[in-house]
Amino acid sequence: MAETKATLAKADGAATRVFAPIVLLALLALAPTLSNAVDNPFLIRLFTRAVIFAMAAVALNVVLGYGGLVSLMHAGLAGIGAYAVAILAFHDYDGSKFVGIFPGTGNLAISIPLAMILAGLGAAITGVVSLRTSGAYFIMITLAFNQMLYYFFVALQKYGGDDGLQILGSLDFFGLDVSKRATFYYFALAALTVETAFFALLVESRFGIILRACAQNERRVVALGVPPLRYKVAAFAISGAAAGLAGAMWATGQQFVSPSDLSWVRSGDYIVMAVLGGMGLVWGPVLGAIVYVLLEAFLPAWTQFWQAPFGVVVILIVVFLRGGLLDLVGAKGARGNGGGRG
Amino acid sequence: MSPSLFVEQSLNGVQLGVMLFLMAAGLTLVFGIMNLINLAHGSLYMAGAFFAATVFQLTDSFTLAVLVAVPASALVGAFVEWAVLRRFYQRSHLDQVLVTFGLILVFNDVVRMIWGVVPVPLSPPDALSGPVHLFGGVEYPAFRLAILAVGALVALGLYIVVSHTRVGMWIRAGASDRPMASALGVDVELVFSLVFSAGAALAGLAGLMAGPITAVQVGMGEPILILALVVTVIGGIGSIRGAFVAALIIGIGDTFGRVLLPPALGSMVIFMLMAAILAWRPKGLFPVHG
Numbered sequence: 001m002a003e004t005k006a007t008l009a010k011a012d013g014a015a016t017r018v019f020a021p022i023v024l025l026a027l028l029a030l031a032p033t034l035s036n037a038v039d040n041p042f043l044i045r046l047f048t049r050a051v052i053f054a055m056a057a058v059a060l061n062v063v064l065g066y067g068g069l070v071s072l073m074h075a076g077l078a079g080i081g082a083y084a085v086a087i088l089a090f091h092d093y094d095g096s097k098f099v100g101i102f103p104g105t106g107n108l109a110i111s112i113p114l115a116m117i118l119a120g121l122g123a124a125i126t127g128v129v130s131l132r133t134s135g136a137y138f139i140m141i142t143l144a145f146n147q148m149l150y151y152f153f154v155a156l157q158k159y160g161g162d163d164g165l166q167i168l169g170s171l172d173f174f175g176l177d178v179s180k181r182a183t184f185y186y187f188a189l190a191a192l193t194v195e196t197a198f199f200a201l202l203v204e205s206r207f208g209i210i211l212r213a214c215a216q217n218e219r220r221v222v223a224l225g226v227p228p229l230r231y232k233v234a235a236f237a238i239s240g241a242a243a244g245l246a247g248a249m250w251a252t253g254q255q256f257v258s259p260s261d262l263s264w265v266r267s268g269d270y271i272v273m274a275v276l277g278g279m280g281l282v283w284g285p286v287l288g289a290i291v292y293v294l295l296e297a298f299l300p301a302w303t304q305f306w307q308a309p310f311g312v313v314v315i316l317i318v319v320f321l322r323g324g325l326l327d328l329v330g331a332k333g334a335r336g337n338g339g340g341r342g
Numbered sequence: 343m344s345p346s347l348f349v350e351q352s353l354n355g356v357q358l359g360v361m362l363f364l365m366a367a368g369l370t371l372v373f374g375i376m377n378l379i380n381l382a383h384g385s386l387y388m389a390g391a392f393f394a395a396t397v398f399q400l401t402d403s404f405t406l407a408v409l410v411a412v413p414a415s416a417l418v419g420a421f422v423e424w425a426v427l428r429r430f431y432q433r434s435h436l437d438q439v440l441v442t443f444g445l446i447l448v449f450n451d452v453v454r455m456i457w458g459v460v461p462v463p464l465s466p467p468d469a470l471s472g473p474v475h476l477f478g479g480v481e482y483p484a485f486r487l488a489i490l491a492v493g494a495l496v497a498l499g500l501y502i503v504v505s506h507t508r509v510g511m512w513i514r515a516g517a518s519d520r521p522m523a524s525a526l527g528v529d530v531e532l533v534f535s536l537v538f539s540a541g542a543a544l545a546g547l548a549g550l551m552a553g554p555i556t557a558v559q560v561g562m563g564e565p566i567l568i569l570a571l572v573v574t575v576i577g578g579i580g581s582i583r584g585a586f587v588a589a590l591i592i593g594i595g596d597t598f599g600r601v602l603l604p605p606a607l608g609s610m611v612i613f614m615l616m617a618a619i620l621a622w623r624p625k626g627l628f629p630v631h632g
Binding site: 064070072126129130132133135136137139140141143144145147148151152154155156157264265268271272275305306307308310311312313314315317318319 | 373377379381426429433435436437439440441443444445446447448450451452454455564568571572574575579604605606608609610613614616617620621624625626
């Protein structure tokens with residue numbers, strides 16, 4: 001009897017952890033076909049936005065849902081990635097050199113990894129300071145660092161300052177032209193798939209188990225002889241690099257990046273997406289991002305003041321649906337380890 | 343930098359400092375006592391400014407605007423505490439961040455519905471509209487000087503209330519050990535409501551004083567909220583004294599950073615200051631909880 005129960009739970013776990021995300025990503029792959037069928041290019045733009053937000057929210061959720069770290073700087077980290085791509089494209093277009101040394105490039109095979117490295121480095125440096133603290137301090141410090149990045153890019157007059165930076169040249173990935181909408185969509189979706197699969201493996205690895213243990217009881221982790229700070233900084237850096245990837249995709253897709261993409265409100269939106277989808281699963285935020293983008297697109301059709309009802313939805317979810325939307329379908333383990341008191 | 347510019351910028355820095363203190367005092371008390379992160383504190387700042395602007399438009403009296411806007415902000419604060427936030431004292435920080443984030447969205451839209459997106463004019467009272475001549479021929483706007491004076495008075499008043507009255511004793515007891523204070527017969531719920539409303543009143547006061555200097559518009563509370571959070575963190579969450587010292591450090595640091603350094607660096611000075619102080623003291627300058 002107990003055995004059947006265990007097998008059932010295991011099957012259920014496999015269904016929510018493996019099959020459900022595959023189905024979801026496969027459904028997402030149909031978006032361009034659907035968009036063509038109903039002859040509405042708006043749909044593909046909508047889903048591109050959802051896929052990119054999903055990349056950032058999945059990145060955030062690794063530290064939020066599994067590490068219990070409420071980071072409010074993921075919009076800033078994504079912004080580093082976005083500006084890396086845009087600035088390289090800027091120098092590629094006008095033939096000048098970055099700080100007079102490095103030439104620009106429009107090849108995403110170079111600029112995306114660079115964007116990820118820079119965002120990961122930014123996360124590691126800010127992480128060393130912020131992760132020494134915990135709980136409320138961590139939240140407020142990451143919020144402050146987000147604004148630091150925001151003001152930094154506002155102050156970069158050479159790269160558009162407040163107005164943002166337009167990507168004028170063409171971008172390609174090893175010769176693959178990503179300026180076509182459907183091509184770019186599949187490109188972004190492939191990146192999201194790789195990212196989700198990578199994190200799904202990561203959270204089940206030894207590294208992921210230590211990260212989760214840190215969220216549950218850091219003292220015991222120390223007692224076991226594992227230094228938690230090192231693991232948390234590493235997780236934050238990896239998460240930051242993935243956020244940088246999302247930012248790089250954002251800049252590529254929009255052909256534009258502006259400081260408003262780095263606003264702390266966007267960081268809050270990512271948290272909402274992660275919680276909305278369910279923090280206990282790696283792919284939960286993908287669902288959250290889709291729902292968020294749909295709400296954002298269709299609420300304004302009913303009322304000009306759509307943010308108030310959206311805010312009420314957020315409040316109601318926090319009050320009632322503590323495991324996110326996945327709670328509604330009764331998925332196991334939808335509630336993450338995260339959000340513990342510090 | 344000439345001596346007169348130095349005096350002027352120092353005054354600007356101290357003035358920004360006292361404004362930040364008014365914001366941070368509420369934040370730090372609410373966090374210290376109720377363990378609640380309130381990202382919507384900036385909305386109360388905004389509410390204060392809008393109430394004042396409306397009363398000012400109707401009556402043309404700045405005094406009346408102050409007399410209405412401060413209690414009105416306190417009422418809004420009391421209502422939000424009673425209707426929503428009271429349920430979140432025992433919840434995780436993540437839930438608190440989410441719920442106050444949701445509140446910001448609601449507040450901003452409600453303000454947009456009532457007042458629209460165009461900034462509402464609010465001018466300083468006539469008596470304070472001109473410059474004041476200080477020693478050494480320095481001219482300084484009277485209204486800014488008044489803000490400085492009001493802020494200093496409020497800080498002094500808060501110090502007296504918190505350190506030398508019975509209510510202040512409850513507040514300190516609640517901040518350092520909530521269950522014990524409750525066991526000793528302090529009506530913790532009442533203290534919570536009181537502290538939250540007082541924090542809202544101070545935020546409203548800061549907002550209405552900032553109104554004539556910046557612009558009374560939607561989202562005006564968010565930049566100052568971030569600075570106030572930085573102040574709270576540097577000072578040590580829960581410490582009024584820490585908030586005061588940190589507010590002056592940040593106010594002066596930010597002002598001089600912007601004057602002396604290139605813009606990209608100047609705007610980042612306070613965040614680097616924060617990082618440096620926290621690397622040295624992760625719990626802030628005046629930690630309250632061991």
